[in-house]
Amino acid sequence: MKIDDLIVSKDVSIVEAAKQLEKTRGKVLYVAENYKLLGSLTDGDIRRAIAEKKLATVLVKDIMNCQCIRMKENQDDEIKEIFETSEIYSIPIVNLNGELIKVRFRDKQIEKKQYDIGIPLVIMAGGKGTRLYPYTKILPKALVPIGEIPIAEHIINRFQKYGCKDVYLIVNHKKEMIRSYFESINYRLNYVNEEIPLGTGGGIALLENFKEEEFFLSNCDILIDADYEKIYNFHKTNNYFITIVAAQKTNNVPYGVIEQKDGEFLYMKEKPSQTCIINTGLYVVSSGIKRYIKDQESVDFTELIERCKRNGKKIGVYVIREEAYMDMGQIEEMEQMKEKLGYKGE
Numbered sequence: 001m002k003i004d005d006l007i008v009s010k011d012v013s014i015v016e017a018a019k020q021l022e023k024t025r026g027k028v029l030y031v032a033e034n035y036k037l038l039g040s041l042t043d044g045d046i047r048r049a050i051a052e053k054k055l056a057t058v059l060v061k062d063i064m065n066c067q068c069i070r071m072k073e074n075q076d077d078e079i080k081e082i083f084e085t086s087e088i089y090s091i092p093i094v095n096l097n098g099e100l101i102k103v104r105f106r107d108k109q110i111e112k113k114q115y116d117i118g119i120p121l122v123i124m125a126g127g128k129g130t131r132l133y134p135y136t137k138i139l140p141k142a143l144v145p146i147g148e149i150p151i152a153e154h155i156i157n158r159f160q161k162y163g164c165k166d167v168y169l170i171v172n173h174k175k176e177m178i179r180s181y182f183e184s185i186n187y188r189l190n191y192v193n194e195e196i197p198l199g200t201g202g203g204i205a206l207l208e209n210f211k212e213e214e215f216f217l218s219n220c221d222i223l224i225d226a227d228y229e230k231i232y233n234f235h236k237t238n239n240y241f242i243t244i245v246a247a248q249k250t251n252n253v254p255y256g257v258i259e260q261k262d263g264e265f266l267y268m269k270e271k272p273s274q275t276c277i278i279n280t281g282l283y284v285v286s287s288g289i290k291r292y293i294k295d296q297e298s299v300d301f302t303e304l305i306e307r308c309k310r311n312g313k314k315i316g317v318y319v320i321r322e323e324a325y326m327d328m329g330q331i332e333e334m335e336q337m338k339e340k341l342g343y344k345g346e
């Protein structure tokens with residue numbers, strides 16, 4: 001198959017795009033102008049447009065995903081990790097000018113690696129999720145749907161692929177609804193009940209009969225597409241007390257930024273990009289952290305990190321790609337998560 005067979009113009013109708021996709025017998029086309037990659041169009045995007053009866057009016061540019069993942073030719077390790085940790089069908093490869101030069105497909109001959117990390121997963125699911133109103137006026141944040149299943153179920157499914165089958169949910173707000181949902185689909189989970197709100201860290205002290213040396217700790221509004229075994233091995237190899245999973249984040253400043261000294265102009269950067277490392281809300285944690293939490297103390301986990309650091313504990317930082325981190329803390333971010341996962345418009 002030639003690369004031109006996989007390229008579609010942003011200005012054609014989705015009817016024409018659907019015909020082209022059918023000829024390729026694939027799942028995705030790439031939208032490009034003079035090979036400059038603009039986005040992707042999946043069979044799911046087309047099906048949703050058809051379901052909404054937009055056949056006659058919708059062009060490719062109206063429904064394409066402008067945020068599709070794209071990689072450089074020398075990023076073999078990253079490409080392999082994406083295929084191993086996600087359900088992505090193909091990855092476009094671009095040159096330094098952003099031009100599409102090839103498409104890498106999931107290798108059907110490579111068997112997925114079998115993982116068995118075996119440590120527990122603890123999900124902090126007690127918050128009210130006020131930034132997700134009106135969804136969380138009805139549902140607890142853990143049950144807000146992303147596609148066909150709730151966010152918490154997405155998180156659990158990802159970790160169970162790595163052998164983390166012992167799952168604890170720290171619950172408070174609308175906890176009976178959470179329990180009822182997972183019991184209805186025959187998920188065997190452990191529930192840790194907060195009688196009063198204890199922040200994002202205080203509920204850890206309630207984990208009883210917890211013999212494991214460490215555990216994964218996750219917010220209930222994030223998804224991480226990374227190799228959890230590599231994260232865990234990084235934590236163990238370096239003997240960290242806590243490992244923070246962080247993401248590289250690039251922000252574009254929409255203004256000219258001035259550098260000055262004592263009131264004298266030095267130079268100006270026009271709309272620069274600034275890169276920083278941000279906390280994703282996923283951690284590997286030593287069970288010994290419980291001794292740093294007072295009984296019934298309301299404390300955020302970020303404060304516990306600082307507390308452990310002050311007590312001489314080693315804190316690690318494992319950095320992942322920006323594209324591997326998805327957050328749904330706010331409505332706009334939730335919609336971006338849906339789009340990344342192929343649930344655009346749902």
